Amino acid sequence: MRITVFGAAGNVGSRVVTEALTRGHDVTAVVRDPARFGELHPEATHRAGDAGVPEHIAELSAGQDLVVNATRPAPGHENQHAAVSRALLDGLARAGGDVRLMIVGGAGSLTVPGKEAPGKGGGVLAIDDPAFVPTAWRHIALASNEQFDAVRTADTEVDWTYVSPSALLEPGVRTGVYRLGADELIVDAEGNSSISMEDLAVALLDEAERPKHHRARFTVGY
Template sequence: MMRITVFGATGNVGSRVVAEALSRGHEVTAIMRDPTRLHGLNASANIRTGDAGNSEDVARLSAGQDLVITATRPPSGKERELVAITESLFSGLTETKVRLLIVGGAGGLTVPGDSNALVVDDPRYVGPAWRGIALACTEQLEVCRVQFRANWTYLSPPAMLMPGERTGTFRVGKDELLVDSEGNSSISIEDFAVALIDEAEQPKHPQARFTVAYPPVFFSFGVSLKAAIQKAAILKVTNLLLHSLRYRASIARHENPSQ
């Protein structure tokens, strides 16, 4: 059992991280700036007020904990605040020496097949509406990379991160955006939270960034799993019908030997 503090606990990602950690038996302290935003948060969490952008709050709320997770996102138009918030987190954790897991962005990942191009600059993955936060997340990662004495890990999502189901199945990569054979790059927020808590329990990326995404599910001959299952079901039904017809024909021959 770990004692985990989660900043940004009421957001789309943060609330699912809280739920995933609690489901595995960890003690979770959920931090929020506005205590009125409790709706939807798991009732088993310890609720505290605080601000990730205040280094004194970070030091106070991380004392005695095993891990701090930040899923903080500034409101639209204030994306650049993310850089200052990240600096504040590292400043506050200087005292307590607690490990930090960061819910980052995909902008700083490299484009598949081109290690010199970043996702943030590719309109196929980052539209105008998302460019502000993508740039801020890219700067956030650079803040992490100069924290040589801190114990941190940065998790980048794929291009699409949406609410969905928890499957527990995904690929793990490093610095390149993970895509399938059709160029899709996605994962549910629920499975993203699984990946984060997996890293919390079994650290594999100290002072590094990693990323996750759903795997392409294809057989070697190029048939998708869904299509293969459908074909297998049709084949099974066809075989059952043929077997039934042969059986009935056999019965009919026994009843009418002259046939």
């Protein structure tokens, strides 16, 4: 499989690149600044490009099977999150073909198991539960919710998948063991919601190789 990864020098992106290369895929690792090429996996093809520019996306997705977006807005620029997703959809539509898009998003739009919002007739969103989204994280969680809305409401023929990690996403170890869900936060027996970045990459590549979620969101956790 030919895979392009935007945000390839980041915490999640670098792990996606490594996991894909380990499985024998042909990976193009993309960063905005060529000065960061030294941070990229030496076995990947290094390219410069901006996930917020449709022309860059169209060029870097040409001839590829999958585009993964693992970019994250810089502090103070959270409003770019949704705009980048729209640009990705636009760029892939311009490129034509059957290039699939997978977006690594956030957990804030997932519902909390066993909780209902008073008077709203629906579940409590993780973003509204401080146990899962502390106040300090709320700004990026809001941006991720807007990102998800931009993707799920888009009028597009692009085959997209939105990946929501657990509430706690940190560097860790690759176990290869995880659970999948749809729109509800995955929690363990103690009520914790977590996944390592390494196992998130495993789940993402498993989905890439054996697609099950077309134009849909899935979540992954322990």
